[in-house]
Amino acid sequence: MRNKFIYQSPANGYPEWNNNPEIFQLNREQAHSYMMPFKSESEALKEVHSLSPYYQSLNGTWKFAFAETPSARIEHFYEVNYDSSRWADMPVPSNWQLQGYDYPQYTNVKYPWSVSEPELKAPYAPTKYNPVGSYIRSFTVPESWSGQPIFISFQGVESAFYIWVNGELVGYSEDTFTPAEFDLTPYLIEGENKLAVEVYRWCDASWLEDQDFWRLSGIFRDVYLYSVPPIYIADFFVRTNLDDHYRDAELMIDAKVVNYFNQQVGTLQLEMALFDQDNNLVQKKSLVIKEGLTETQDFQLSMPVSQPAKWSAEAPYLYTVVLSLQETDGHCLNRSVAGRDSVNLSLKMD
Incomplete structure (x- = not known):
């Protein structure tokens, strides 16, 4: 089994999402072809990945908390004993701007923060207004997956996020429109597991997204677990x-x-x-x-x-x-x- 990730903060004193353009992932799996294991050839030929016995969707209702700035976020929500029962519900996948939080923003040649922070220069990320969404849900691993490696796949998260399982930091990712996967095998326990995700609306990589499109945020594509043989x-x-x-x-x-x-x-x-x-x-x-x-x-x-x-x-x-x-x-x-x-x-x- 692989060892758990040992976190070291960036040397410049800034977090990964701000003023650290060379850091775009921590402990993320290498990108690979999209695929899913199946038990039989006939199952594989149907090409319906959600029907594989090695697939478990994490889509659905998550607990959610919103903060307008990174400094106002709930910092230790990922801890095992943190009580999120009074948090709001958030459907996943979705954009939080379409669920009553923040606002959608359309822009082309101007950066989204050009009004709120006109003095901002790359590679610094906005901090005066940079909403953070905190997500929590629990899951149980199927007994049939015992003894097998288990991964989590985020098909799309805008724009940067950290992931914790059972109170331990698993990793970090930027790269909004491509999947981000993490090996959860060393972090899982029998029974219920706690999954926590912290999503930033903007990060230092957002300077690369000055294109003609709507700016939206959150876990906006599927999230699922999958298992593979040893x-x-x-x-x-x-x-x-x-x-x-x-x-x-x-x-x-x-x-x-x-x-x-x-x-x-x-x-x-x-x-x-x-x-x-x-x-x-x-x-x-x-x-x-x-x-x-x-x-x-x-x-x-x-x-x-x-x-x-x-x-x-x-x-x-x-x-x-x-x-x-x-x-x-x-x-x-x-x-x-x-x-x-x-x-x-x-x-x-x-």
């Missing part, structure tokens, strides 16, 4: 190259396999299966992974595909690739949909 496919990249005659193709997949607990592992088999748009099997290809898999290793699979249907805007034919990690006796450790792939030079994902 040995699992952590990432992949799919490439499809046509020959010079645009007749046949080569399907290539780069896959990252993780041995989370660094346990002794026997011989494994990494398999990719290609299905047509009607979910009929086209062909399979496998690669033997010799015993002694280290904590993280990269592998490459490739197979020729004879006269595949070609993708175009007028006829968007898509194939589905399912990746599986198996033991030599056929027992499947991990199965994921590697997306729906078009046979051209680009990757198409649902």
